[in-house]
Amino acid sequence: MHVSYVEAQRAVAAALKKSEEIGARSCIAVVDSGATLKAFARMDDAWVGSIDIAIRKAKTACFFGMPTGEIGKMSQPGGSLYGIEVSNEGLITFPGGLPIVNADGVLIGAIGASGSTVENDHKVAMAGCEVIGVSDLPEHPWRT
Amino acid sequence: MHVSYVEAQRAVAAALKKSEEIGARSCIAVVDSGATLKAFARMDDAWVGSIDIAIRKAKTACFFGMPTGEIGKMSQPGGSLYGIEVSNEGLITFPGGLPIVNADGVLIGAIGASGSTVENDHKVAMAGCEVIGVSDLPEHPWRT
Amino acid sequence: MHVSYVEAQRAVAAALKKSEEIGARSCIAVVDSGATLKAFARMDDAWVGSIDIAIRKAKTACFFGMPTGEIGKMSQPGGSLYGIEVSNEGLITFPGGLPIVNADGVLIGAIGASGSTVENDHKVAMAGCEVIGVSDLPEHPWRT
Amino acid sequence: MHVSYVEAQRAVAAALKKSEEIGARSCIAVVDSGATLKAFARMDDAWVGSIDIAIRKAKTACFFGMPTGEIGKMSQPGGSLYGIEVSNEGLITFPGGLPIVNADGVLIGAIGASGSTVENDHKVAMAGCEVIGVSDLPEHPWRT
Numbered sequence: 001m002h003v004s005y006v007e008a009q010r011a012v013a014a015a016l017k018k019s020e021e022i023g024a025r026s027c028i029a030v031v032d033s034g035a036t037l038k039a040f041a042r043m044d045d046a047w048v049g050s051i052d053i054a055i056r057k058a059k060t061a062c063f064f065g066m067p068t069g070e071i072g073k074m075s076q077p078g079g080s081l082y083g084i085e086v087s088n089e090g091l092i093t094f095p096g097g098l099p100i101v102n103a104d105g106v107l108i109g110a111i112g113a114s115g116s117t118v119e120n121d122h123k124v125a126m127a128g129c130e131v132i133g134v135s136d137l138p139e140h141p142w143r144t
Numbered sequence: 145m146h147v148s149y150v151e152a153q154r155a156v157a158a159a160l161k162k163s164e165e166i167g168a169r170s171c172i173a174v175v176d177s178g179a180t181l182k183a184f185a186r187m188d189d190a191w192v193g194s195i196d197i198a199i200r201k202a203k204t205a206c207f208f209g210m211p212t213g214e215i216g217k218m219s220q221p222g223g224s225l226y227g228i229e230v231s232n233e234g235l236i237t238f239p240g241g242l243p244i245v246n247a248d249g250v251l252i253g254a255i256g257a258s259g260s261t262v263e264n265d266h267k268v269a270m271a272g273c274e275v276i277g278v279s280d281l282p283e284h285p286w287r288t
Numbered sequence: 289m290h291v292s293y294v295e296a297q298r299a300v301a302a303a304l305k306k307s308e309e310i311g312a313r314s315c316i317a318v319v320d321s322g323a324t325l326k327a328f329a330r331m332d333d334a335w336v337g338s339i340d341i342a343i344r345k346a347k348t349a350c351f352f353g354m355p356t357g358e359i360g361k362m363s364q365p366g367g368s369l370y371g372i373e374v375s376n377e378g379l380i381t382f383p384g385g386l387p388i389v390n391a392d393g394v395l396i397g398a399i400g401a402s403g404s405t406v407e408n409d410h411k412v413a414m415a416g417c418e419v420i421g422v423s424d425l426p427e428h429p430w431r432t
Numbered sequence: 433m434h435v436s437y438v439e440a441q442r443a444v445a446a447a448l449k450k451s452e453e454i455g456a457r458s459c460i461a462v463v464d465s466g467a468t469l470k471a472f473a474r475m476d477d478a479w480v481g482s483i484d485i486a487i488r489k490a491k492t493a494c495f496f497g498m499p500t501g502e503i504g505k506m507s508q509p510g511g512s513l514y515g516i517e518v519s520n521e522g523l524i525t526f527p528g529g530l531p532i533v534n535a536d537g538v539l540i541g542a543i544g545a546s547g548s549t550v551e552n553d554h555k556v557a558m559a560g561c562e563v564i565g566v567s568d569l570p571e572h573p574w575r576t
Contacts, residue, residue: 002188004188005185005186005187005188008185008186009185034192036186036192036195037184037186037195038185038186039184039185039186040181040183040184040185041149041152041153041182041183041184042149042152042180042181042182042183043149044146044148044149047495047496047497048178048180048466048467048494048495049467049492049494049495049496049519049520049523050495050496051180051181052519052520052521053516053519053520056519072514072515075514075515076509076510076514077509085515085518086518090518090519091515091518092515092516092518092519093514093515094512094513094514094515094516117512118512118513176466177466178336178464178465178466178467178468179336179337179466179468180466180467204337206336206337207335207336207337207338208335208337208338209335221364221365222364224382224405224406225382225406226360226363226364226381226382227360227363227373227379227380227381227382228341228380228382230373230374230378230379230380231337231340231341231344231378231380232337232340232341233340235337290476292476293473293474293475293476296473296474297473322480324474324480324483325472325474325483326473326474327472327473327474328469328471328472328473329437329440329441329470329471329472330437330440330468330469330470330471331437332434332436332437336466336468339468339469
């Protein structure tokens with residue numbers, strides 16, 4: 001099941017509002033439950049390098065149904081997923097990507113934010129997620 | 145000189161409105177004058193394969209400052225630019241991508257639409273372009 | 289045997305001078321006999337899409353020791369090399385790329401120009417080639 | 433706002449001069465504020481593998497408006513940006529890439545050097561930067 005275009009736009013708008021509030025310059029990407037791009041926005045003067053990172057954060061969060069930062073905890077040297085970032089044509093494994101789950105507990109997509117500290121990126125992504133769902137998936141197996 | 149975030153969003157909104165009017169399901173991409181993504185939207189039920197095509201149409205139109213369909217006329221078998229589509233990691237050379245030129249005659253970006261016939265894609269892209277500029281570049285050398 | 293840095297810079301300067309004379313806005317690339325980049329210059333307001341094309345023209349001319357336009361004659365539908373442009377991560381098979389041969393008849397590199405008509409691109413590349421060598425290879429097998 | 437062709441050539445020339453002074457064999461790349469290639473030079477006997485690294489260093493510095501080595505401090509195991517190098521088709525996160533900022537505090541491009549120790553690469557890049565601007569960006573948000 002996929003995030004609708006209207007929902008995706010609402011999420012982007014809320015994320016952009018949060019970014020402005022905290023004085024960041026963000027790129028925001030929303031993907032559907034197939035991890036394909038649904039909506040994207042780049043604020044003026046945001047880093048050009050953040051375009052790709054925002055999109056990959058959203059894809060990464062959708063690919064595995066978890067916040068990107070959680071994957072990063074397991075991908076450190078010695079960790080169980082060490083090196084996973086080279087898969088899927090490039091994952092981003094630091095915070096700023098979040099799955100989006102609807103009221104029925106179904107994964108409908110994900111959101112990624114890039115352009116500031118990872119703490120701020122996480123806040124921006126969460127602001128976008130919260131207007132259309134929650135970020136926590138129910139117990140595995142989750143549904144799409 | 146770059147299309148602003150506000151301009152890019154206005155262009156996407158106008159293109160989506162046109163797409164709805166003609167009953168299409170479109171992906172719309174706007175890039176800045178450096179051919180990097182500024183805004184993107186995918187309507188519900190649009191082809192997933194159109195995501196990449198819309199973005200490449202916008203990039204192609206920006207790369208060469210001309211409508212994508214114009215390049216296509218020159219890239220046919222026997223034409224002067226036959227085979228050009230393999231450059232730049234993949235150009236799209238059929239209609240649906242247009243440069244965006246501001247009131248000073250400066251290229252500020254480009255827009256690409258994909259999801260319907262190429263005639264419709266062209267109309268959708270043009271609807272987006274027209275609310276923030278024109279599509280015709282002044283005589284070469286044009287400015288960015 | 290490779291084009292030297294001094295030779296490559298002389299070729300680029302001569303090509304740029306020719307481009308200015310004919311009112312073009314060119315990208316110029318010189319590769320050595322291993323088809324790796326030696327020098328590159330992009331004039332102000334040259335098409336962004338021409339960066340990649342100029343480099344690929346130079347590489348293509350070096351890969352096969354012949355002008356890019358000669359390959360294009362054989363890569364048309366029905367031709368003996370139809371479709372060759374997808375090899376080597378993307379060849380450019382229209383005019384504007386030329387091999388550079390020194391006084392001993394040895395291929396020392398190649399030059400590519402992009403940014404105008406293919407006729408002009410060819411002239412610009414030839415102007416660069418001529419200050420450091422000739423473009424015609426001796427009978428095969430040629431030497432590098 | 434973009435580095436001009438004349439500025440880019442001056443930066444390359446100054447970087448090459450520095451490289452010769454310290455006995456290095458460098459590749460030098462200058463990109464504009466959109467991170468697209470503006471000028472490139474490879475000295476005789478420089479590593480072929482340094483072509484790509486010099487270009488990626490320049491792109492990386494432009495993508496994020498900071499020296500490549502600064503990103504590398506944050507991308508170490510356990511760091512906030514661990515794994516970032518797989519984004520944007522490959523970032524280089526060790527020293528040798530620097531943003532170029534003009535007198536108005538605007539990012540106009542970046543320069544990358546590769547071919548020696550990272551300390552030397554940094555010196556070579558800095559020598560190129562200094563003849564056309566400074567490397568330190570003003571407080572965020574910076575402008576392009």
